[in-house]
Amino acid sequence: MLDLELFEYLQSLLTDRRKQLFAEVLSRRTRHFTVVTEDVYQLHNTSAVMRTCDVFGIQDLHVVEERLGKRIDREIAMGAQKWVSLHRYNGIDECIKTLRGKGYQIIATTPHTDAMLLHDFDVAKKSAFFFGKESDGLSNTVLQQADGFLKIPMYGFTESLNISVSAAIILQEVVTRMRIEKVDWALSEAEKLAIEMEWTQRTIKSSAEIIERFYNDKKL
Numbered sequence: 588m589l590d591l592e593l594f595e596y597l598q599s600l601l602t603d604r605r606k607q608l609f610a611e612v613l614s615r616r617t618r619h620f621t622v623v624t625e626d627v628y629q630l631h632n633t634s635a636v637m638r639t640c641d642v643f644g645i646q647d648l649h650v651v652e653e654r655l656g657k658r659i660d661r662e663i664a665m666g667a668q669k670w671v672s673l674h675r676y677n678g679i680d681e682c683i684k685t686l687r688g689k690g691y692q693i694i695a696t697t698p699h700t701d702a703m704l705l706h707d708f709d710v711a712k713k714s715a716f717f718f719g720k721e722s723d724g725l726s727n728t729v730l731q732q733a734d735g736f737l738k739i740p741m742y743g744f745t746e747s748l749n750i751s752v753s754a755a756i757i758l759q760e761v762v763t764r765m766r767i768e769k770v771d772w773a774l775s776e777a778e779k780l781a782i783e784m785e786w787t788q789r790t791i792k793s794s795a796e797i798i799e800r801f802y803n804d805k806k807l
Contacts, residue, residue, distance in 0.1 A: 589784055594783075597788065597791060597794070601787065612670070613779045615644045616779075617645065617765070617772045620714055621646075621648070621686070621714075622649065622758070624636055624648070624718050625682075625729060635750075636751050639754045643759060646774070646782065648671050649715070650675050651677075672782070683732055692734040693732060693733045694714050694733065696717060696719075698738050703736060703737055708761060710761050716754070718753060
């Protein structure tokens with residue numbers, strides 16, 4: 588449970604400009620859509636997807652590391668790791684189960700011939716977009732359990748795009764339409780408060796020591 592007294596204390600250490608920026612960004616954040624990367628081999632691709640999530644206001648990125656246990660590349664993420672909530676999984680089944688439990692439909696992004704074209708996608712539904720390995724795409728587990736398949740229309744010789752490019756194209760389309768149409772996409776006040784607490788702690792240098800000192804002083 589969030590300690591409001593601690594939150595107010597930490598907020599007092601921020602500038603008014605920083606607090607205003609947090610409020611503005613949080614007002615545009617959403618969990619209506621989320622993104623999942625499955626065993627992406629190239630580390631910079633997952634980092635770039637994280638940056639894309641931040642740009643388009645997607646709060647959560649889910650990373651499945653069933654075979655490749657690598658950390659996010661901080662340099663390529665360009666600070667986005669401070670603002671996007673990262674969820675890591677050892678297996679794809681665990682990830683799918685967790686997202687279904689939160690009400691998401693599982694959408695596999697694939698050039699599959701039966702896949703829905705991006706401009707026809709129903710943005711009213713809470714959706715998790717799955718992106719697979721650079722070489723062979725999503726696993727059979729995702730393809731078998733998916734609620735739907737989505738593809739980006741392509742008109743040239745090339746049949747696939749880099750994962751971060753695909754994520755950017757899809758998110759730009761669905762997030763734009765989500766905001767235009769009557770979709771309940773905004774975060775709840777409780778979600779905003781919890782995320783702002785995380786951002787505040789990550790912004791303040793040596794926040795762990797400051798928090799420890801705060802609680803020690805309360806005991807005196």
